[in-house]
Amino acid sequence: xxxxxxxxxxxxxxxxxxxxxxxxxxxxxxxxxxxxxxxxxxxxxxxxxxxxxxxxxxxxxxxxxxxxxxxxxxxxxxxxxxxxxxxxxxxxxxxxxxxxxxxxxxxxxxxxxxxxxxxxxxxxxxxxxxxxxxxxxxxxxxxxxxxxxxxxxxxxxxxxxxxxxxxxxxxxxxxxxxxxxxxxxxxxxxxxxxxxxxxxxxxxxxxxxxxxxxxxxxxxxxxxxxxxxxxxxxxxxxxxxxxxxxxxxxxxxxxxxxxxxxxxxxxxxxxxxxxxxxxxxxxxxxxxxxxxxx
Amino acid sequence: xxxxxxxxxxxxxxxxxxxxxxxxxxxxxxxxxxxxxxxxxxxxxxxxxxxxxxxxxxxxxxxxxxxxxxxxxxxxxxxxxxxxxxxxxxxxxxxxxxxxxxxxxxxxxxxxxxxxxxxxxxxxxxxxxxxxxxxxxxxxxxxxxxxxxxxxxxxxxxxxxxxxxxxxxxxxxxxxxxxxxxxxxxxxxxxxxxxxxxxxxxxxxxxxxxxxxxxxxxxxxxxxxxxxxxxxxxxxxxxxxxxxxxxxxxxxxxxxxxxxxxxxxxxxxxxxxxxxxxxxxxxxxxxxxxxxxxxxxxxxxxxxxxxxxxxxxxxxxxxxxxxxxxxxxxxxxxxxxxxxxxxxxxxxxxxxxxxxxxxxxxxxxxxxxxxxxxxxxxxxxxxxx
Numbered sequence: 137x138x139x140x141x142x143x144x145x146x147x148x149x150x151x152x153x154x155x156x157x158x159x160x161x162x163x164x165x166x167x168x169x170x171x172x173x174x175x176x177x178x179x180x181x182x183x184x185x186x187x188x189x190x191x192x193x194x195x196x197x198x199x200x201x202x203x204x205x206x207x208x209x210x211x212x213x214x215x216x217x218x219x220x221x222x223x224x225x226x227x228x229x230x231x232x233x234x235x236x237x238x239x240x241x242x243x244x245x246x247x248x249x250x251x252x253x254x255x256x257x258x259x260x261x262x263x264x265x266x267x268x269x270x271x272x273x274x275x276x277x278x279x280x281x282x283x284x285x286x287x288x289x290x291x292x293x294x295x296x297x298x299x300x301x302x303x304x305x306x307x308x309x310x311x312x313x314x315x316x317x318x319x320x321x322x323x324x325x326x327x328x329x330x331x332x333x334x335x336x337x338x339x340x341x342x343x344x345x346x347x348x349x350x351x352x353x354x355x356x357x358x359x360x361x362x363x364x365x366x367x368x369x370x371x372x373x374x375x376x377x378x379x380x381x382x383x384x385x386x387x388x389x390x391x392x393x394x395x396x397x398x399x400x401x402x403x404x405x406x407x408x409x410x411x412x413x414x415x416x417x418x419x420x421x422x423x424x425x426x427x428x429x430x
Numbered sequence: 431x432x433x434x435x436x437x438x439x440x441x442x443x444x445x446x447x448x449x450x451x452x453x454x455x456x457x458x459x460x461x462x463x464x465x466x467x468x469x470x471x472x473x474x475x476x477x478x479x480x481x482x483x484x485x486x487x488x489x490x491x492x493x494x495x496x497x498x499x500x501x502x503x504x505x506x507x508x509x510x511x512x513x514x515x516x517x518x519x520x521x522x523x524x525x526x527x528x529x530x531x532x533x534x535x536x537x538x539x540x541x542x543x544x545x546x547x548x549x550x551x552x553x554x555x556x557x558x559x560x561x562x563x564x565x566x567x568x569x570x571x572x573x574x575x576x577x578x579x580x581x582x583x584x585x586x587x588x589x590x591x592x593x594x595x596x597x598x599x600x601x602x603x604x605x606x607x608x609x610x611x612x613x614x615x616x617x618x619x620x621x622x623x624x625x626x627x628x629x630x631x632x633x634x635x636x637x638x639x640x641x642x643x644x645x646x647x648x649x650x651x652x653x654x655x656x657x658x659x660x661x662x663x664x665x666x667x668x669x670x671x672x673x674x675x676x677x678x679x680x681x682x683x684x685x686x687x688x689x690x691x692x693x694x695x696x697x698x699x700x701x702x703x704x705x706x707x708x709x710x711x712x713x714x715x716x717x718x719x720x721x722x723x724x725x726x727x728x729x730x731x732x733x734x735x736x737x738x739x740x741x742x743x744x745x746x747x748x749x750x751x752x753x754x755x756x757x758x759x760x761x762x763x764x765x766x767x768x769x770x771x772x773x774x775x776x777x778x779x780x781x782x783x784x785x786x787x788x789x790x791x792x793x794x795x796x797x798x799x800x801x802x803x804x805x806x807x808x809x810x811x812x813x814x815x
Contacts, residue, residue: 318512318514319516319518321481321512321516322512322516324482325483325504325509326504326509326529326530326581327504327534328504328529336529337518341519341520
């Protein structure tokens with residue numbers, strides 16, 4: 137065996153197990169979901185013989201565009217707000233003295249010690265018309281007694297942000313912790329104000345953490361169904377809810393699969409863009425005077 | 431122009447530690463001024479106060495007649511070359527150099543022209559579009575200098591700029607730095623713990639210790655006429671003697687009695703009188719070592735001793751010679767090493783000679799500074815330097 141072939145063989149040996157794992161538990165199931173989309177459904181919740189495109193056509197349900205649009209905007213807005221909160225948080229934690237840094241990190245992680253469902257129900261209790269938060273706000277004259285804090289898309293947004301914020305803070309923190317802060321001093325020395333040093337040097341410096349945070353929030357937000365199911369009303373349904381409904385209520389697996397495939401594609405496309413855009417070393421191109429033109 | 435950059439009683443404390451302790455000094459326009467001292471002596475803190483990264487607890491910093499003590503870093507006409515270069519890793523060499531002008535919102539044409547000029551100055555035109563990770567340490571150093579100089583600062587601060595480079599490169603960069611200074615004519619404030627660097631590049635040096643300035647002077651003054659035991663021991667190497675003046679001679683000499691050592695003749699630049707105590711510093715290369723008793727000369731001291739240790743170092747040899755209670759360290763240049771058929775070696779009885787003019791009387795002496803000397807301890811007996 138030549139050394140090159142030997143090296144290749146070694147690479148396969150090392151990546152093999154994880155590749156097989158991914159193949160069995162991720163790629164094949166995904167393929168099955170995609171395949172079921174093209175199968176007819178049976179009235180008893182099973183999958184019929186033969187192939188059909190009917191399910192795809194049935195996706196032209198007049199209710200879907202609104203649900204898809206809501207899913208997308210809730211995910212985008214929650215990702216954006218999570219980032220806006222996570223970047224300063226990650227920065228502050230990374231810059232905090234060692235002792236308080238550990239405590240702050242612990243505070244970020246503590247919510248995970250409680251079951252996800254219970255935390256969502258806790259929000260329901262808080263926002264309930266008789267709930268603590270509502271009562272407090274009414275008491276402070278910050279909201280009218282008739283206002284409903286629950287069962288609307290904004291509540292869903294709030295709870296999505298609450299749920300996924302730690303997933304945004306942690307990668308931002310990890311990147312901010314490794315960031316070389318003498319670069320900020322260098323930028324300040326070269327005439328950049330605090331804000332410009334932050335934007336021109338710090339943000340590009342932690343961009344990997346930021347992109348990871350985007351993926352960590354956007355993808356689960358896109359697929360969330362428990363949150364809109366519990367704190368959202370009928371007007372806050374997301375694709376996830378429809379998939380659940382098609383699977384458990386309508387027992388129409390092909391239809392659920394079609395929606396799931398749609399969602400998978402919706403996740404894969406931005407993921408691929410991010411991967412291509414960022415995780416590959418971008419070719420060095422001269423960017424002369426790009427900023428000067430501003 | 432004198433008094434271009436002035437520190438007036440600048441102090442900076444970190445809790446109980448006085449990093450900088452009421453330092454006053456004045457730097458001339460266009461000179462290379464070094465802050466030299468061991469790590470933790472406050473030289474970097476002083477530099478950071480000047481750059482605006484630290485606010486002094488007391489005192490003022492005045493640049494070109496203007497009090498800059500309270501200004502944020504980006505409003506000072508001062509730029510820094512950082513020890514680890516602090517180049518922006520996500521930008522190309524060109525964009526790193528153009529960073530300052532972009533912040534100052536120069537026009538595109540001006541930026542392109544100046545960046546090109548800087549790239550030429552540091553001879554890196556061919557690397558302009560490389561990433562920072564793709565160039566060597568010496569090149570990073572040059573980019574860091576260009577990135578600072580392009581802003582036409584009034585003062586360029588250099589914080590141990592060569593510390594991360596290997597010896598040969600360090601020597602080459604030092605020459606290059608000097609050439610750049612000649613070309614741009616900007617005032618350089620150079621922080622280093624390496625006395626060789628400081629001696630080689632500076633017009634003047636401030637020797638610092640424990641947050642205070644021990645002595646300011648030209649390299650030759652610092653080396654040949656140290657005022658304190660710290661300066662004598664930290665910069666170069668030396669031998670200390672403590673004695674008492676017994677006799678003032680005609681002319682500028684005096685005779686000293688030193689306990690555990692023969693009487694010596696010394697240059698009496700302090701105008702001491704008989705009975706005055708004195709601490710003397712004598713550099714190792716001032717000695718000449720003889721196998722045979724040399725002809726006596728006026729104003730030349732001559733003592734006899736035994737060689738205890740020899741270290742051959744190529745360009746010179748270090749000897750440690752026991753003379754009564756003292757153990758003297760001395761260097762002998764090898765101007766005719768291969769002609770001398772038999773070099774002086776361990777255990778030999780030798781004569782040491784030095785001229786009275788070559789010793790220096792210290793104004794301040796602290797016994798602890800003897801720890802800075804590089805004399806190896808003898809195992810059998812406690813060393814008396």
